[in-house]
Structures are given as C-alpha cells and as structure tokens.
Amino acid sequence: MRLLMLGGTEFVGRAVTDAALERGWQVTVFHRGHHAPPPGVRALTGDRTAGAAGLAALADGGATWDLVVDTWSGAPAAVRDAARLLTGRAGHYTYVSSRSVYAYPTPAGLGEDSPLLAGASPDEGGDVPYGQAKRGGELAALDAFGDRALLARAGLIIGPGENVGRLPWWLSRIARGGPVIAPGPRTAGLQYIDARDLAGWLLDAAARGLNGPYDTVSRPGHTTMGELLDACVEVTASDAELRWTGPDVLLAAGAEPWSDLPIWLPPGELHDTMHRGGHAKAHAAGLRCRPAGETVADTWTWLSERGGVAPQRPDRPAVGLDPRLEAKLLAL
Numbered sequence: 001m002r003l004l005m006l007g008g009t010e011f012v013g014r015a016v017t018d019a020a021l022e023r024g025w026q027v028t029v030f031h032r033g034h035h036a037p038p039p040g041v042r043a044l045t046g047d048r049t050a051g052a053a054g055l056a057a058l059a060d061g062g063a064t065w066d067l068v069v070d071t072w073s074g075a076p077a078a079v080r081d082a083a084r085l086l087t088g089r090a091g092h093y094t095y096v097s098s099r100s101v102y103a104y105p106t107p108a109g110l111g112e113d114s115p116l117l118a119g120a121s122p123d124e125g126g127d128v129p130y131g132q133a134k135r136g137g138e139l140a141a142l143d144a145f146g147d148r149a150l151l152a153r154a155g156l157i158i159g160p161g162e163n164v165g166r167l168p169w170w171l172s173r174i175a176r177g178g179p180v181i182a183p184g185p186r187t188a189g190l191q192y193i194d195a196r197d198l199a200g201w202l203l204d205a206a207a208r209g210l211n212g213p214y215d216t217v218s219r220p221g222h223t224t225m226g227e228l229l230d231a232c233v234e235v236t237a238s239d240a241e242l243r244w245t246g247p248d249v250l251l252a253a254g255a256e257p258w259s260d261l262p263i264w265l266p267p268g269e270l271h272d273t274m275h276r277g278g279h280a281k282a283h284a285a286g287l288r289c290r291p292a293g294e295t296v297a298d299t300w301t302w303l304s305e306r307g308g309v310a311p312q313r314p315d316r317p318a319v320g321l322d323p324r325l326e327a328k329l330l331a332l
Contacts, residue, residue: 001025001207004065006082009035011161012096013071015199030058048078055085064089067206071096076136077125083144094150094206095141099215099277100131105269111278112213147211152202155217155277156192159295160302166262168310169320171300175236181329182242183250183264186226191217191275194295201287214282220275223292225264231296245329253329262319
C-alpha cells in the first residue's frame with residue numbers, strides 16, 4: 001500500500017506513519033518541517049494554511065497513493081484544498097475527526113446517528129471552534145471523495161507521543177510523590193483510545209475500503225479513573241498517596257474539570273458526552289483497545305526517555321492543577 005500522511009511527525013500522525021512502516025507500506029509524509037519525519041519515509045514540505053502555494057510539493061510530480069490520512073484540526077479550508085487536489089490521485093481518504101462534531105449534549109450511548117453541529121462549512125478559513133472545524137473537515141473530505149472517504153470520530157486520545165499533556169501530566173505529578181488530589185468518584189468509567197490502536201484500525205479500515213463515520217473510541221468503562229491513576233502510581237514506583245476527593249468539593253474550590261484535572265469530568269452531561277459515547281460500529285469493524293495499564297506503562301517509558309518533559313502543541317493550553325489550588329484542596 002502507498003500511504004500519503006498529511007502530517008505524520010507528531011502523536012496520532014506519527015502513530016499512523018509508524019504503523020504503516022511496520023507493515024512495509026510505502027509512506028510519503030507531507031508536513032511543515034517543524035519536526036523531523038521518521039526514517040524510511042519520503043518527505044514533502046509545505047504549509048496547508050498558505051493555499052495552493054503551500055501545497056505545491058503535493059501538486060508536483062503526479063504521484064498517486066492508495067490512501068491518504070489527514071489529522072488536520074484547524075480551519076477546514078485546508079482539508080478542502082488538499083482533498084480537492086488529491087481526489088484523482090488517491091484511492092481513499094481517511095479524515096481523523098472527533099466526537100466533538102455532535103451537538104451538545106450527546107446522551108450516553110448515542111452513536112454515529114447523533115445530531116451534528118449546525119452551520120459548519122468546508123470553506124471556513126479563519127479561526128474556527130474545534131467542533132466546527134472538525135465537522136467542516138468532514139464535509140470537505142466527503143465533497144471531494146464521497147464514498148471513498150472514512151471519517152474516524154475519535155474521542156479522548158492518549159498514549160505515547162501525546163502532545164496535549166493529559167496523561168503525561170498525571171504521570172509527572174504522581175512521579176513527584178506525596179499526597180495527590182485524585183478526582184472522584186474513583187469508579188467513574190473512562191472512554192478513550194490509545195493513538196496506536198486508532199492508527200492500526202485506520203489502516204485496516206482504509207485497506208478494506210470502509211467509508212462514512214465511525215466513532216473510534218473504547219467501550220465506556222474500558223477503565224476507571226481509579227484504575228488509571230493506580231496504574232500511574234505503579235509504573236512510576238513513587239510514594240504518591242492518592243487523596244480521593246468528591247466532585248462537589250473540587251468544583252466548589254474552583255478546580256476546572258478536564259483542564260485542571262485532565263481526563264476527569266464530574267458525573268452528568270459532560271461525563272456522558274465524553275466518556276459514555278457509542279462505540280459498537282467501530283468495534284464491529286475490528287477496533288480493539290489494549291488494556292489501560294499497557295497504555296500507562298508505555299507512556300511512562302516514552303516520557304522517561306524524553307527526560308520527563310512531554311511535547312506541547314502550541315495551539316493547546318497547558319493542563320494540570322495549580323500547586324496552590326492543590327495545596328488548598330489537600331488542606332481541606
């Protein structure tokens with residue numbers, strides 16, 4: 001198989017690139033040159049935000065591919081331009097989208113037929129909210145490739161290479177040891193996907209010619225907040241003491257779900273939307289999710305090899321609980 005990876009040097013894109021190389025595929029990576037591509041790929045450089053001029057490296061040469069994978073999360077016009085350019089030169093287009101394309105709130109269990117955000121357009125070129133950007137990207141992929149387009153609506157993505165900081169923050173904080181605020185209830189179920197499991201499924205699904213939307217997440221309750229943080233304590237071998245604290249106490253103190261306490265959401269609409277979504281279609285199509293302990297252990301190994309400092313996407317704010325607020329909560 002000949003893969004064109006739009007991106008391919010960080011997190012999900014890098015996981016897809018690595019998985020394709022492991023299969024012996026021919027891989028071309030089109031990227032902005034901010035990070036070195038992995039050995040063994042053909043690298044093309046350009047800037048998708050610069051319109052046709054930024055895609056010149058793709059336009060030249062007349063190369064063709066069996067599959068394109070696109071992880072773009074900015075203005076959807078970039079997806080539109082690339083997809084239109086490639087429609088006659090690629091057999092299949094996989095767009096890594098998000099469950100954020102669904103209208104909020106998304107009741108527990110609803111899948112690909114859930115109501116979608118209104119007003120998204122593939123022609124938006126400015127600063128677009130995340131959900132609107134992803135839905136616009138979906139529309140752009142469908143406009144150009146029709147039934148040759150696969151829309152992978154991921155939820156929370158974690159694992160080695162994470163450049164958003166959620167699981168790396170928990171690992172780093174727990175590695176420092178001592179009492180650690182742990183957001184309860186510890187039995188709260190989590191739903192997510194390891195970037196490597198997502199990558200493997202994307203390649204399998206595209207090779208089979210699957211098309212249309214798939215919610216690519218684990219089953220709800222694949223793990224719990226307690227199991228995840230216990231695994232962090234185990235793999236870091238720290239003396240951390242998890243101090244389980246109820247949602248009401250955390251919210252009253254001003255702790256922000258998801259940003260101050262990554263991955264965690266209190267019971268209710270937010271939790272149901274993120275951690276209790278539909279999953280059956282993708283799992284029926286072969287999606288398999290590795291145990292949470294493996295994801296935690298491998299992320300810690302990767303983070304340790306980097307000296308304990310995870311990369312940070314410049315378009316995403318840093319996450320994690322302010323030490324002053326943590327001290328206040330520990331004193332309660």
